[in-house]
Amino acid sequence: MPPKPSINAKKAKLYNSRTIRTELSDPSFTDKEKLSIPDFLKTREFEIRSFEQSQLNTKYASSSRVFQSLPRTLRRRTASHNVKRIPKRLRSRAIREMQNSVNGQPEKRKHQRGRQLYRLQVMKKLLKLGSRLKLMRGVPNEQVLKDQTIRNRIKELNTQIKSLEKDRSSPEINNDLGSYDNTGVDEFAPRPKGNLKYHKRQKNFVWLPTHVWHAKRFHMTKQYGYQIPLAPTQKCFKAMNRHNKHDAVIFDTSFHDKLIIEIADNADFIQFLLEITKYKKKLPTEIVDGTKSYSDWIFLENEKVAKVLIYANISLKKILVSVLPSLFMDIYFKIKAKLANYKSNTTINDCRYSLGSIDICGPQALPAISKILHLYKLENSDIQRTWRTLAHNTDSGLVPIGTTLSFSVKDPRFWKRPSRLPPSASDISLNELVIALNNETSSNIDSDSIANLLSSRSRNESYDGQMSIKSISKEFNKFYELINRSRIPLLITKLAEGSWSLILPWYWVLPIWISATKVRQIKVGGLKQRHQFNFENEIPTFPYDFPFLRDGWLHNNAVGTLTEAKFAKLKQSHVDISRPDFQNSSIISPFKCDWTAIRNIIFLKKLSGKTDLELAQLDPGFATHVGNFSTRELKSLHDIEQSSKSISKIYTEEKAPEISIVIYCKNNEFHKQFVDGAYEIKSLVDVKMKQLPVIQIAIRLQNKGSISDGARIFLSDSFNTNPEGFVTSGAYNLNEGQPTAIGLIRADVKKLSNPTIYIRNIGKTTFYPAKFVEIK
Numbered sequence: 216m217p218p219k220p221s222i223n224a225k226k227a228k229l230y231n232s233r234t235i236r237t238e239l240s241d242p243s244f245t246d247k248e249k250l251s252i253p254d255f256l257k258t259r260e261f262e263i264r265s266f267e268q269s270q271l272n273t274k275y276a277s278s279s280r281v282f283q284s285l286p287r288t289l290r291r292r293t294a295s296h297n298v299k300r301i302p303k304r305l306r307s308r309a310i311r312e313m314q315n316s317v318n319g320q321p322e323k324r325k326h327q328r329g330r331q332l333y334r335l336q337v338m339k340k341l342l343k344l345g346s347r348l349k350l351m352r353g354v355p356n357e358q359v360l361k362d363q364t365i366r367n368r369i370k371e372l373n374t375q376i377k378s379l380e381k382d383r384s385s386p387e388i389n390n391d392l393g394s395y396d397n398t399g400v401d402e403f404a405p406r407p408k409g410n411l412k413y414h415k416r417q418k419n420f421v422w423l424p425t426h427v428w429h430a431k432r433f434h435m436t437k438q439y440g441y442q443i444p445l446a447p448t449q450k451c452f453k454a455m456n457r458h459n460k461h462d463a464v465i466f467d468t469s470f471h472d473k474l475i476i477e478i479a480d481n482a483d484f485i486q487f488l489l490e491i492t493k494y495k496k497k498l499p500t501e502i503v504d505g506t507k508s509y510s511d512w513i514f515l516e517n518e519k520v521a522k523v524l525i526y527a528n529i530s531l532k533k534i535l536v537s538v539l540p541s542l543f544m545d546i547y548f549k550i551k552a553k554l555a556n557y558k559s560n561t562t563i564n565d566c567r568y569s570l571g572s573i574d575i576c577g578p579q580a581l582p583a584i585s586k587i588l589h590l591y592k593l594e595n596s597d598i599q600r601t602w603r604t605l606a607h608n609t610d611s612g613l614v615p616i617g618t619t620l621s622f623s624v625k626d627p628r629f630w631k632r633p634s635r636l637p638p639s640a641s642d643i644s645l646n647e648l649v650i651a652l653n654n655e656t657s658s659n660i661d662s663d664s665i666a667n668l669l670s671s672r673s674r675n676e677s678y679d680g681q682m683s684i685k686s687i688s689k690e691f692n693k694f695y696e697l698i699n700r701s702r703i704p705l706l707i708t709k710l711a712e713g714s715w716s717l718i719l720p721w722y723w724v725l726p727i728w729i730s731a732t733k734v735r736q737i738k739v740g741g742l743k744q745r746h747q748f749n750f751e752n753e754i755p756t757f758p759y760d761f762p763f764l765r766d767g768w769l770h771n772n773a774v775g776t777l778t779e780a781k782f783a784k785l786k787q788s789h790v791d792i793s794r795p796d797f798q799n800s801s802i803i804s805p806f807k808c809d810w811t812a813i814r815n816i817i818f819l820k821k822l823s824g825k826t827d828l829e830l831a832q833l834d835p836g837f838a839t840h841v842g843n844f845s846t847r848e849l850k851s852l853h854d855i856e857q858s859s860k861s862i863s864k865i866y867t868e869e870k871a872p873e874i875s876i877v878i879y880c881k882n883n884e885f886h887k888q889f890v891d892g893a894y895e896i897k898s899l900v901d902v903k904m905k906q907l908p909v910i911q912i913a914i915r916l917q918n919k920g921s922i923s924d925g926a927r928i929f930l931s932d933s934f935n936t937n938p939e940g941f942v943t944s945g946a947y948n949l950n951e952g953q954p955t956a957i958g959l960i961r962a963d964v965k966k967l968s969n970p971t972i973y974i975r976n977i978g979k980t981t982f983y984p985a986k987f988v989e990i991k
Contacts, residue, residue: 281309287449337365344372345411349393351379352386355411389679391686394722396675399565407568407721424571424724425467428732433741439540441470444741455744456751456949462736463579466745468716469571469724471524472543475669476534476550480559484529490553491515492525503529505665506658507617508708513538515549519878521757521764524716526619526706530662533669535706537572537718539757541766569674571724573731576714576748581605583736584717586633587727591623591702593661595641598622601659604648606636611713613649619708621665626701627730628687629694668704674720677702681722703727711754750957751950753913755990760943760957762808763909768874774925775807782806794978795934796927802856805977808925808941808959811875814907815859816937817961822896823849830855846899852935862903869904877906879962890963908962909940912987914974915955920983922946922956922974929973930964932982939964942974957990965989 256263282294282301291300298309327335348355359371379386388395397404406421408414413422420442429435429444436445444467458464478484488498491513501507505528513523513536523546524537538546547563554561575584585606593599602620605611643651667673680700682690690697705719719727731737740748749756761767782790790797796805803812823830830852847858879886886908888894896902916922922945927938940960948955956974964970973982 280312281305290449292448334365337369341365341369341372342412344369344376348372348376348379348411350391351376351383352388352391353379354387354393354395354408355414359411360408360414389675390681392678392681392683392722394678394681396671396678397568397721398671398674400671401563402565404565404568421568423467423469424721425469425728428725428728429467429739429741432739436742439470441540443470444739446741446743447739451738451744452747453949455738455740455747458738459577459748459751460950461578462738463575463577463583463734464738464740464744464748465584465728465731466574466740467571467724467728468574469721470540471537471572472540473566473570473572473718474536474538474547474550475564475566476536476554477532477562477564478534478554478557478559479532479561480557481529483557483559483561484527484532484534487553487557488525488527488534491550502527502617504658505530505660506619507615508619510617510708510710513546515546515553519764520546524708524710526708526718528660528665528669531666531669535669535718537716539766540567541758543567564671569671569721570668570718571721572719573717573724573728574710574714575717575731575737578609578611578713579736580713580715581611582607582609582635583734584715584731585636586734587627587630587730588705589625589627589630589698591625591699593622598659598661600639600642601648601651603636603639603642604645607638607642608645611709611715613645614709615649615652616709616711618652618659619706620659621668621704621706622661623664623667623702623704625698626682626703626726628682628684628726629691629698630730633730633734664704665706667702668706668718668720673704677704677720678722712752746944750944750946750955751948753955753957753990755911755957756944760911762810762943762959763874763876763878765874771808771810775804775809778806779804791978795980796978799856802860803937806925808943810907810909810941811863812859813938813940813961814875814905815862815902816855817907818896818902818905819849819855819858821894822899822902823855825849858899862899865899865903867900867903871903872906875907876909876959879908879910879965883908886962890965892963892966909959910962910965911990912940912958912960913955913990914942914945914958914972914985914987915951916953916974917971917984917986920954920974920981921976922954922983923976926956926958926974926976928958928960929975929982930970932973932984934980939972958987960987 280295282290282305285294285302285305289302291297294300294309296313298306298313301309326332345355353375356371356375359368359375393408393410397407399405406417409417409422416422420437420440422442423429423444426435426442430442432447433444434446434448435442437443455464476487478487485498485503488503489495492498492502492509493511493514499507502509502525505526509525509527511522512519513521513525521539521542523539524535526535527533536546536550547565551563554563577583585602590599590602598620602622605614605620608614667677682697682700687697703719703723705717705723707715707717710716717727732739746756746759755761758764758766758770762771796803803809820830830850847854847861849855849858879890881887885894885905889908896905914922914928922942924942924945926942926945928940928942929936930939940958942956942958945956945958946954960972964972972985972987974985975982
């Protein structure tokens with residue numbers, strides 16, 4: 216047997232570094248094998264306490280002020296000079312630190328004098344009158360809210376207050392908070408009047424019910440006539456991914472505009488639903504009677520418009536439609552024109568500012584939100600048992616999409632802290648519930664609650680006696696007398712996998728929201744987080760991933776304009792113009808997804824009648840024109856690329872489509888011919904008038920690499936070819952642990968068997984092989 220090799224010095228050092236020495240001679244050991252825990256702790260008490268003290272000393276060694284010792288979730292940018300940004304329990308200490316520090320106390324402002332002082336005094340008088348009007352349960356009229364001098368506004372307020380003092384028996388609103396139902400019947404609803412102090416700030420962009428809460432914690436964006444939360448001020452990309460996987464994330468989606476359509480005749484009611492939904496022959500019974508909701512595409516004039524939420528109840532003769540705000544006007548006018556053709560009585564109610572909504576997603580969505588939703592007088596009912604079973608289920612994957620519940624809840628602010636629903640012996644199991652929910656006959660709709668939610672008068676009555684936080688704190692000892700004063704009707708429905716939506720009256724959104732944010736499992740997200748979650752689950756997001764729709768097309772063009780303007784400001788030393796995208800920038804724009812150029816090139820190749828190989832081999836070096844030099848003869852790829860730029864100048868009697876692409880439809884004859892390669896392009900006018908059929912795909916790289924927005928999609932890794940599609944959303948996917956993307960590609964790749972595509976980012980030269988699947 217050969218001798219064992221000697222251990223070298225490097226291995227010996229590694230072995231010794233991983234060895235932990237033990238002291239077996241310690242009196243705590245019995246028989247040098249067993250350790251007596253009490254004796255060991257007693258002998259090491261001083262060392263353990265010193266270790267704990269050193270940890271505390273280390274924590275506070277680098278922080279000299281109280282706001283520096285706060286956890287990351289409680290830190291505020293202005294906490295160093297504004298004690299109101301610090302939690303209440305630490306404010307007294309923060310004030311002492313500011314007084315003791317040399318530069319901590321901010322300088323006192325000089326008192327205003329003269330005209331500035333007078334203006335402040337007049338403004339203070341105006342706000343006092345506004346508060347007095349609010350306490351008298353009145354709403355400022357249109358004259359007060361118009362752009363006029365402060366003196367005239369004060370006169371109008373005095374006049375309105377005097378008229379209310381004469382007749383105190385009939386106030387304009389039924390509460391002290393200024394809550395009222397703001398619905399437009401067969402007309403657009405006026406903007407919410409809100410607080411007089413902040414009225415001018417809402418002149419062009421309406422505040423959501425939770426605006427003040429969000430403005431302190433979020434970056435805000437002005438879109439669609441609203442101020443919408445964009446993303447938290449904290450860095451939270453990975454944290455939000457974890458919460459979406461394990462807990463719950465909520466979004467204030469009150470900017471989704473709502474319509475309530477009333478149709479008196481049952482036949483017209485069903486016919487209207489058939490015309491706007493994907494069902495063309497027969498509607499499911501559960502959608503007609505309100506057992507389930509419809510969350511899919513809406514069709515108007517036989518065209519897909521957008522994905523919407525529709526809840527219909529034939530017994531109430533009402534249809535609730537929740538749409539994205541950018542599409543509200545188009546859908547409103549098209550539905551109104553459609554209703555004009557019906558013989559029965561029809562009404563369309565604009566509920567943009569009378570109905571709000573909250574979306575919640577994640578496995579803990581229902582268990583978390585159930586901690587603040589206390590049902591109103593539904594003890595031992597089927598609805599309560601269903602709700603209790605769902606509230607104890609942490610995986611709603613088995614629950615079918617469209618499952619809907621409707622009930623009334625009490626004001627959650629009367630409870631100091633969230634409380635979990637206790638289990639009951641009468642609760643049904645999850646398997647029995649899933650079977651019942653898939654049964655068309657099962658219903659979890661409280662008829663009174665859904666009627667109150669869809670009625671303007673009942674929504675206004677729900678605000679009767681609505682209390683402020685201060686009044687609730689004062690009268691908290693009357694808890695059992697006050698909890699039944701408020702009755703909030705709401706509708707909760709499942710939109711997609713693990714995502715639910717709550718629809719409730721506009722001015723009840725804030726009380727529900729503030730109570731929900733106190734639940735430990737719930738975090739708050741904005742528009743960026745919704746885009747992130749959809750991307751990680753390979754779900755397209757409107758409008759970013761929908762350039763074949765009007766809003767997506769406008770968004771793509773806007774991104775291109777902004778990117779080009781930013782690029783023009785760069786120094787030439789920072790730009791590598793030798794990159795392929797910038798060499799051909801006049802043909803295919805490197806700043807956006809240039810679908811118009813791709814469409815022109817694909818159709819011009821078909822018009823030439825030559826294959827790609829024939830076009831690449833022939834390069835005459837000069838242009839040949841036909842007729843009066845208006846049409847260029849297509850002999851090479853250079854001719855096709857140059858002709859694609861001049862197609863926009865071609866005059867046609869018919870109006871060319873604004874959008875150059877269209878989503879593939881299997882029932883369209885031209886689309887089927889395009890996939891088979893049997894279509895014809897007869898002239899340049901055809902190139903301009905026809906839209907390129909595309910399909911939406913989810914992309915995954917085969918090897919390592921990176922994908923960014925606007926990346927080009929190729930069928931070969933050659934620089935001599937033009938892209939076949941574009942990436943609309945591309946980034947690192949935390950769910951997959953690798954970069955993924957969502958994009959669009961020409962529809963005729965469907966006929967290829969298991970094709971490999973190649974991704975190249977803008978301005979780069981590296982191709983990444985990838986596989987894709989079609990998103991239906």
